[in-house]
Amino acid sequence: MRQIAGTDWSALRLAGVGKQFEGLSGQLHNAVEAIDLEIRRGDFYCLLGPSGCGKSTILNLIAGLERPTTGEVEIVGPGAAWRAPIDAPGTDRTMIFQDASAALFPWLNVEENVLFGPRLTGKAGSYLPKLKPYLKMVGLSQHAQKFPFELSGGMKQRLQLARALIMEPEILLMDEPFAALDAITKRGLQIELARIWHETGKTFIYVTHDIVEALLLGTRVGVMTAGPNAGIKTEIRVDMPRPRSTGSLEFVDAVRTLEGLIEEEINAARATALD
Amino acid sequence: MPRAPQLSIKEGATVRVAGFAVTPFTRRVLWRLTCAAISFTVILVLWQLSVGTLLNAALVATPAATFSKAWSMIQSGELFGHVAISLWRVIVGYVTGCFLGILLGAIIGRYRLVADFLDPVIELIRPISPVALVPLAMLWFGIGESSKYFIIIYATIVVVLLNTAAGVSRTPEMRIHAARCLGATDFQLFWKVILPSAVPYILTGMRIALGFSFMGIVAAELIGAREGIGFLIMNSQMLMQTSQLFVGLLTLGILGLIVDRIFRALLARSMRRYMRADELI
Numbered sequence: 001m002r003q004i005a006g007t008d009w010s011a012l013r014l015a016g017v018g019k020q021f022e023g024l025s026g027q028l029h030n031a032v033e034a035i036d037l038e039i040r041r042g043d044f045y046c047l048l049g050p051s052g053c054g055k056s057t058i059l060n061l062i063a064g065l066e067r068p069t070t071g072e073v074e075i076v077g078p079g080a081a082w083r084a085p086i087d088a089p090g091t092d093r094t095m096i097f098q099d100a101s102a103a104l105f106p107w108l109n110v111e112e113n114v115l116f117g118p119r120l121t122g123k124a125g126s127y128l129p130k131l132k133p134y135l136k137m138v139g140l141s142q143h144a145q146k147f148p149f150e151l152s153g154g155m156k157q158r159l160q161l162a163r164a165l166i167m168e169p170e171i172l173l174m175d176e177p178f179a180a181l182d183a184i185t186k187r188g189l190q191i192e193l194a195r196i197w198h199e200t201g202k203t204f205i206y207v208t209h210d211i212v213e214a215l216l217l218g219t220r221v222g223v224m225t226a227g228p229n230a231g232i233k234t235e236i237r238v239d240m241p242r243p244r245s246t247g248s249l250e251f252v253d254a255v256r257t258l259e260g261l262i263e264e265e266i267n268a269a270r271a272t273a274l275d
Numbered sequence: 276m277p278r279a280p281q282l283s284i285k286e287g288a289t290v291r292v293a294g295f296a297v298t299p300f301t302r303r304v305l306w307r308l309t310c311a312a313i314s315f316t317v318i319l320v321l322w323q324l325s326v327g328t329l330l331n332a333a334l335v336a337t338p339a340a341t342f343s344k345a346w347s348m349i350q351s352g353e354l355f356g357h358v359a360i361s362l363w364r365v366i367v368g369y370v371t372g373c374f375l376g377i378l379l380g381a382i383i384g385r386y387r388l389v390a391d392f393l394d395p396v397i398e399l400i401r402p403i404s405p406v407a408l409v410p411l412a413m414l415w416f417g418i419g420e421s422s423k424y425f426i427i428i429y430a431t432i433v434v435v436l437l438n439t440a441a442g443v444s445r446t447p448e449m450r451i452h453a454a455r456c457l458g459a460t461d462f463q464l465f466w467k468v469i470l471p472s473a474v475p476y477i478l479t480g481m482r483i484a485l486g487f488s489f490m491g492i493v494a495a496e497l498i499g500a501r502e503g504i505g506f507l508i509m510n511s512q513m514l515m516q517t518s519q520l521f522v523g524l525l526t527l528g529i530l531g532l533i534v535d536r537i538f539r540a541l542l543a544r545s546m547r548r549y550m551r552a553d554e555l556i
Contacts, residue, residue, distance in 0.1 A: 060452075063452070063456055065452050065455060065456070089455040089456050089458075090458070091456070091457060091458040093456065094456045094457065095452065095453065095456045097449050097452070097453060099447075099449055102447035102449040102450055103447075103449045103450055103452075103453045104450075104453075105450070105468070105471070106549075107471050107474070107548045107549040108548075116454070116457060116467075117457035117458055120457060120458050120459055120460075120463055120467070121458065147548070160453075163457070164456075164457075167457060167458070173456075
């Protein structure tokens with residue numbers, strides 16, 4: 001596909017997207033089925049759902065790491081004037097993974113990890129002036145010479161963030177990046193992530209199974225149905241002003257609404273399992 | 276640079292002895308050297324006492340005889356000649372074997388199809404020890420240098436290949452995905468992600484192969500050589516020169532130890548950033 005960076009795109013669209021995998025026993029099963037989703041430019045879109053509902057599959061499809069079995073994943077121009085299918089990974093869509101130890105390059109220090117992408121382009125020099133600002137943005141300025149094994153879990157995720165941001169992607173894909181962190185570190189990073197989203201003005205797509213996290217961060221939350229054959233159940237807009245407080249009446253109300261939706265899903269899944 | 280790994284230092288603080296600061300680390304090293312010295316002294320004494328009493332003096336050389344023979348062979352330069360020729364054979368064969376092993380192993384680890392075709396062949400070859408190939412090597416290459424290189428390349432290549440293939444195929448998929456999202460082409464992916472990820476495996480294979488190649492060279496020289504440590508050992512046996520035979524064995528042990536230390540000092544140290552902190556070799 002054409003790189004969307006620099007183009008006047010307006011949305012990312014998934015239309016009737018399904019993805020089948022072949023199990024070890026040879027039978028096919030659907031990770032996701034008939035997903036219809038539109039994510040507008042500049043959104044902080046949270047995909048909320050239980051484990052195993054195909055959230056990661058959706059991110060991999062958007063990243064271009066996997067191809068859909070059915071349907072289209074495409075970038076759409078203003079007023080649907082043009083459409084460009086996503087058929088390969090590109091630096092305009094960078095991903096941040098939950099398991100930072102596996103995703104980082106353990107033989108490179110913080111600075112070298114961040115410069116990995118720029119060096120692949122053969123024009124690392126033009127990225128060098130951005131190195132320090134991005135390290136500062138994620139709070140790793142004091143740790144530029146450290147190796148990943150010397151970093152805490154939270155710092156590793158900051159490093160993944162800087163490594164992605166320096167490529168200045170249009171879309172940042174995040175696969176439960178804070179799920180393995182302790183509650184305090186997690187809250188700190190959530191606040192910073194919201195700030196980084198605001199500062200960069202990029203489109204963030206964030207997968208999570210944490211209702212509070214989705215409401216703290218997202219401009220919109222897509223609630224997924226339980227997998228297999230998962231899809232988007234409902235989508236809610238989150239208009240609360242930032243910085244958001246988990247204690248506000250509005251917030252508690254929103255949590256209740258989402259909990260109700262997820263409870264419905266759990267009951268539906270239980271009913272299917274009993275059939 | 277990564278920090279040096281913490282050696283297991285027992286509790287205790289730095290103390291000063293005669294004006295020198297003795298750290299727990301120094302104490303640990305001194306302790307280990309003392310232990311080694313005591314072990315060797317005990318063995319040498321027992322050995323010296325048992326020859327002529329428990330053991331037949333015609334079949335077992337005393338330590339004294341062994342060391343005096345070693346000293347005269349060092350002075351005449353004879354020992355050095357044997358060591359140099361064996362070492363050179365090992366270096367040529369080992370370096371070639373490592374290069375080929377890494378190359379083939381990387382291809383096998385990366386391409387499922389190649390692995391499917393070559394795995395059965397490798398599984399069949401693997402149990403055949405380098406020693407068993409010596410007669411064949413001499414048949415093919417004669418008693419010249421090529422047959423020695425062949426044996427050592429064989430001894431090296433299999434284990435390096437298998438380890439490289441394992442390392443390459445075990446690169447975390449997430450790391451590959453991350454690199455592709457950052458714009459890596461297939462070529463960059465291989466050289467900048469997959470191969471570096473496999474370095475711990477490759478180094479482990481290379482270190483095992485180093486031991487194998489010493490076993491291989493002695494086997495090759497035992498049968499068809501006019502110089503080298505293997506020849507020295509075999510020749511001593513034919514001449515009933517037990518002290519010279521013991522010198523040959525002792526040289527092998529010391530040489531193996533030194534080469535392994537050099538390997539660790541050079542290669543493991545320069546590749547340290549590729550190793551996980553907990554598996555430095």
